[in-house]
Amino acid sequence: LFNDHIDQFRAEFLELHPYDQARIFEGLDKEVRMQIYTYLSPEEVADVMEHIDYDEIEPFFTEMDPTFAAQVFAEMSTDDAVDILNELDKDKVASFLTIMDDDAADEIKDLLHYEEKTAGSIMTTEFVVVKAGMTIKEAMVHLRTEAPDAETIYYTYVINEDKRLVGVISLRDLIISEEEWLISDVMNERVVSVSVGEDQEEVARMVRDYDFLALPVVDFQDHLLGIITVDDIMDVMEEEASDDYSKLAAVSDVDSPDDNAFASAKKRLPWLVILLFLGSLTASLIGRFEDTLDQVAILAIFIPLIAGMAGNTGTQALAVAVRGIATGEIEKQGKWKMMMREAGTGIITGLSCGVLITLIVYIWHENFFLGVLVGLSIFMTLVVATLAGSLVPLLMHRLKIDPAVASGPFITTVNDLISILIYFGLATAFMNLLI
Amino acid sequence: LFNDHIDQFRAEFLELHPYDQARIFEGLDKEVRMQIYTYLSPEEVADVMEHIDYDEIEPFFTEMDPTFAAQVFAEMSTDDAVDILNELDKDKVASFLTIMDDDAADEIKDLLHYEEKTAGSIMTTEFVVVKAGMTIKEAMVHLRTEAPDAETIYYTYVINEDKRLVGVISLRDLIISEEEWLISDVMNERVVSVSVGEDQEEVARMVRDYDFLALPVVDFQDHLLGIITVDDIMDVMEEEASDDYSKLAAVSDVDSPDDNAFASAKKRLPWLVILLFLGSLTASLIGRFEDTLDQVAILAIFIPLIAGMAGNTGTQALAVAVRGIATGEIEKQGKWKMMMREAGTGIITGLSCGVLITLIVYIWHENFFLGVLVGLSIFMTLVVATLAGSLVPLLMHRLKIDPAVASGPFITTVNDLISILIYFGLATAFMNLLI
Known part of the structure; x- marks a missing residue:
């Protein structure tokens, strides 16, 4: 369809929401998909991949050039990258991690260690953190530079000198505060956090009960390890509900429409x-x-x-x-x-x-x-x-x-x-x- | 416990998250609850009420002074107020609406008309809207004044002169844009919306698939009627999952622990x-x-x-x-x-x-x-x-x-x-x- 019209394809495809991009991408032949990998940047492909079901994604990463695939993983949210890598062969994962640049590989390796269905396994490490002593103005400058990579900027977490989590401030509070005020004066000190080993179902319950958009994950010394955002919580809720439903009916998984x-x-x-x-x-x-x-x-x-x-x-x-x-x-x-x-x-x-x-x-x-x-x-x-x-x-x-x-x-x-x-x-x- | 120490009670109680306030409130005797109504403002009581289960809330509104109860309803998010009013007698609802001031009563009356389990029944009317011709700076000033009452300020919806929905802009985009730019230049014109009669399960699916924090609700002429926020969507997901589960087991509702x-x-x-x-x-x-x-x-x-x-x-x-x-x-x-x-x-x-x-x-x-x-x-x-x-x-x-x-x-x-x-x-x- 878009043969050799790279610009036209990019203009029309990239204007869509990544969810819709993914639906179109899934429907294409391998040949066309191979062409798309050359049309799009690793970052753009990463957006598409984040909206494909984990259990259907393997063939796409297998058909990509390994170096390109490693770049795509590096550009994804770490939580999504880890979820997908968990579905692949151990050997393949190791080879991707070797090709990837060290920072990205390290972040992913850290997350791969957490047990499935715990807070650690669904958290992402792309969060925004400020020091308690900063002014609102400094915090806003910091936030603007971090915005493109962060999973959410609507909650900013506050740490003290020991890197322990001491507060949280919403973007809503930031923008209605005066520029010269200190973070420590406006932050909410009663920050609700979960421990990294907490069951994902319990995490989902907390997010739902407290109406949070994100929840910080800490180790036993209150060091901030990651955040869990509400979009991941919705996936957890869906997964747990479908799991309970399947078990009541004695089928191992009711949600696999593509089965023969x-x-x-x-x-x-x-x-x-x-x-x-x-x-x-x-x-x-x-x-x-x-x-x-x-x-x-x-x-x-x-x-x-x-x-x-x-x-x-x-x-x-x-x-x-x-x-x-x-x-x-x-x-x-x-x-x-x-x-x-x-x-x-x-x-x-x-x-x-x-x-x-x-x-x-x-x-x-x-x-x-x-x-x-x-x-x-x-x-x-x-x-x-x-x-x-x-x-x-x-x-x-x-x-x-x-x-x-x-x-x-x-x-x-x-x-x-x-x-x-x-x-x-x-x-x-x-x-x-x-x- | 806090007899006659209003200040101390207020200081300790209001520091808690409303979800926890609601848990404590539910556990109290009627006598103590009656005292709390006099300690707190209608707005503060509204926060507590928003975190109590709809099917357990009736006695609280019955024991309150009717004028106070009407004020509490007026201070609640319209979507929550409507959900609760739907659980009460028609007569009682009418009497609350008569006492309430006209603006609040009108908003609630509008929402009471929508059929249960449709987008209209779960939306709220407290959203922020800007005109396409505004500059970023003007929009931010507007946003700051609206922030205290709005259900979310993380998405701002853009309307044209005919009041039709033409775009959306996230707070993330607003804060990284230059002050003198026009809204129409930075807004996303591919705004996804749902029609007011849409089934709530379909709405939940869209929010989950597209990872939205809120979704605008429009009439058939694209006029913006309200928004549905992700916290309400999580409640819908929970309700629908429990509903499916109950039906599979042939019980009319599995989730009522207080039944005899x-x-x-x-x-x-x-x-x-x-x-x-x-x-x-x-x-x-x-x-x-x-x-x-x-x-x-x-x-x-x-x-x-x-x-x-x-x-x-x-x-x-x-x-x-x-x-x-x-x-x-x-x-x-x-x-x-x-x-x-x-x-x-x-x-x-x-x-x-x-x-x-x-x-x-x-x-x-x-x-x-x-x-x-x-x-x-x-x-x-x-x-x-x-x-x-x-x-x-x-x-x-x-x-x-x-x-x-x-x-x-x-x-x-x-x-x-x-x-x-x-x-x-x-x-x-x-x-x-x-x-």
């Missing part, structure tokens, strides 16, 4: 195989009640209903408990209070559904005892399954396992087992009333 | 009753195969296994489809491609699980035909249930129903039905091989 059937099956099959074995347990459990079944074959009719209701109520209780743990509400309320509430909920829903199904079965089969048996089973099942649905995530949390791992299908299958035991247990005990 | 057992049962019972009736359908379906069951009672053993697997795979497919619709990926890819992929996924997972269970049943019961029957049922069930799991949300989307309403438990119960039909259908057809 094989990749997609690979994400679901491990769960299904585990659930298949759990299901076989249920089958062998019913097998133990074969005598009961032989005598009253009609019992089989209600198996899926009872198992299904156990699964449904368990999934509900599970979801409430997982969210309660994630938001910290359960910690605050106390686990006992929560279990008592779930028991109450189970009794109320169990009573309602139990009475309802007793009536349905009685009217339908004209067998009062069968109705009572099914109703009583539903009641007991709902109480136990509700408790199980909330107890399992609580136990996992206690054992330091992510409670979201207890997915809906998992709790459903466990509750299938419990419900079958209750149903056939009751049926066997009251057999004489049924025949 | 009754409130909690009320959120789950409607779903459970619907699912109970669907489950009764399954039971009556098995009832139709009573003859088959009487002849081969062992068939009953595998009912929960097969129904369970159908539910599990359906939930997985559902979650992938719901997310794909929400992110717009399925629209982009085409529905056919997605259905083909799901069919492929169903065949692969169905084959794997089918062969596995055939072996398990064969080894366990030493009955080859029974093994093949269960294996074949699992295979067919998984293919059909996977397709159902993705087809149901697609159909709902087509019918303009929120696809997330098709919860995990719902699709599980529907797939129970399908799987029973397949299993007993096959068993009845090949009865002679089983006896």
